Each structure stands twice: as structure tokens, then as C-alpha cells.
Amino acid sequence: GQQLNQSPQSMFIQEGEDVSMNCTSSSIFNTWLWYKQDPGEGPVLLIALYKAGELTSNGRLTAQFGITRKDSFLNISASIPSDVGIYFCAGRERNYGGSQGNLIFGKGTKLSVKP
Amino acid sequence: NAGVMQNPRHLVRRRGQEARLRCSPMKGHSHVYWYRQLPEEGLKFMVYLQKENIIDESGMPKERFSAEFPKEGPSILRIQQVVRGDSAAYFCASRPGPPTYEQYFGPGTRLTVT
Numbered sequence: 001g002q003q004l005n006q007s008p009q010s011m012f013i014q015e016g017e018d019v020s021m022n023c024t025s026s027s028i029f030n031t032w033l034w035y036k037q038d039p040g041e042g043p044v045l046l047i048a049l050y051k052a053g054e055l056t057s058n059g060r061l062t063a064q065f066g067i068t069r070k071d072s073f074l075n076i077s078a079s080i081p082s083d084v085g086i087y088f089c090a091g092r093e094r095n096y097g098g099s100q101g102n103l104i105f106g107k108g109t110k111l112s113v114k115p
Numbered sequence: 116n117a118g119v120m121q122n123p124r125h126l127v128r129r130r131g132q133e134a135r136l137r138c139s140p141m142k143g144h145s146h147v148y149w150y151r152q153l154p155e156e157g158l159k160f161m162v163y164l165q166k167e168n169i170i171d172e173s174g175m176p177k178e179r180f181s182a183e184f185p186k187e188g189p190s191i192l193r194i195q196q197v198v199r200g201d202s203a204a205y206f207c208a209s210r211p212g213p214p215t216y217e218q219y220f221g222p223g224t225r226l227t228v229t
Contacts, residue, residue: 006157031216042119042206042220043158088157092216102148102171103218105157 006089006106012114013083019076021109023089031092032072033103034063038085046087047074069094079111086110117142119209119221120189127227128197136192136224140209147190148218149175149182152204161205164190197228 006023013019023032031050035043047058049065049072056063060077072091076083090103120139128134140147145165150158160174164184175182179197184190194201204225208218 004157033217035220040225042121042222045217045219048215048217090158090218102160102163102174103158103216104160105150107155107157 004089004091004104004106006109008109009107010110010112012112013079014114015080017079019079019083019111020073021087021089022071022073023091023106024071025091025093025104026070028069028094029072029091030069030094032063032065033090033092034061034072034074035088035090036085037088037108043088081113084111084113119144119207119219121207121221121224123224124222125225125227127229129229130198131196134194134197134201134226136194136205136207136226137189138192138207138209138221139189140207141211141219144209144211144219146210146212147184148208148210149190149192150206150208152206152223158206161192194226197226199228202226202228 004023004025033048034046036046037043047056047063052065052069053067054065063074086108088108089106119141122137147164149161151161152158162175162182163171167186179195181193204223206220206223208220210218
């Protein structure tokens, strides 16, 4: 089935650095969502995007819905230790006749602290 | 407003037993989704339900797996005759309905089959 390509797979951050990650698909999406998951917990919704070109912020997090509707980006500015975790992109594919609302997830970007 | 509740948080079953996972959506949410997550993987869609209806079960194995969301009470994901390969984290998510498609997740049930 459809899969999202999320990159990078992992990255190390130093406190204060800016972080960028992205997600791409081979088909058009109507909705992009970004989640963060801590170990042993469920994903927590960070940002939701509904329109191509939309740029939305949530504190130090900023996400964009790509103009082509096939990609999305998440930036974290001035990272802090509690930003560590796994970030997932998720999208709702535009389809005709299929059920509404199902999300397709990327495999995640794991943020760790630089040793 | 309480979030999505799932129980149990951890479930250990021997091969061949049944596993029943429960999910209570957020108040006012009538759409429920079940996802499965393997270690180091993203979440894979299993089934989408509204009250008393299965809308899409295309991600759920045809055998041994079933789901329901009755008029009263939580949504149930049932796995019969569990096998080791069923070991995973199972997450439930809910949303209120169109036009919003934001899904809110519960803490998950970690199933271990021994």
C-alpha cells in the first residue's frame, strides 16, 4: 500500500540547534499531521495542516503543507532536551470512493541528544 | 475532558489464547481507528469504525481479528488464537468527525504472546 518516505531516519541534536525533517508521498494528500511519540506512550498530535502552502506554528515547531500536496516539512527551532523522541508524519490521502479519515504514517524520525 | 483511554496497558497471552483490547474514545468522538505498531516502525492502519458500524477493515487480517464499536461501551479489538507474530503495540485513536481529521491517540496496549 501507500507509504510515506520520512527523512532523516534519525538525527542527533545539540541543545539550541534547529532541526528539520520532511515527509514525501507519491500521491496527493488532503491533510498532513505531525505527531511526537515518547517511549511507551501513544503519539501526541503536534500540528495539523489542511491546505497546500499552509504554514502553521506551535511554539518552537513550524510545519508546512507542500505546494505540490505531496510533501510536508517540520522544523524545530532552538531545540531543548525534551524534544528528544520519535516524530511521525501522517497523511490523509485524497481518494475517490474510499473511506475517509484513514491516516498513513511515515516510519518516523528519531531525535537523540548528541553524546 | 479525558483523553482516549485504552486498557489494559500491557497484556500477556500464551499462544492460542484470545486477546481483547478495549478503547474508550474522547467524549464527543464517534470515529475510532485501530493501529498496530511494531518496534522501530510507524503505525499501520487496521480498522475504522463508527458507532455500530465497521467503515473500513482493509488493514485488518481476515482471520482471527475482529473489531466492534457498540452503541454503548468501548470499542473492542479481539484477536483469537494469538500467535507470536501478533506481539506488538496496538493503538486506538478517535476523532469527532468532518471537517476535522485530526486523530487523538490513546496510550496503547502492548501485547506480548509467549
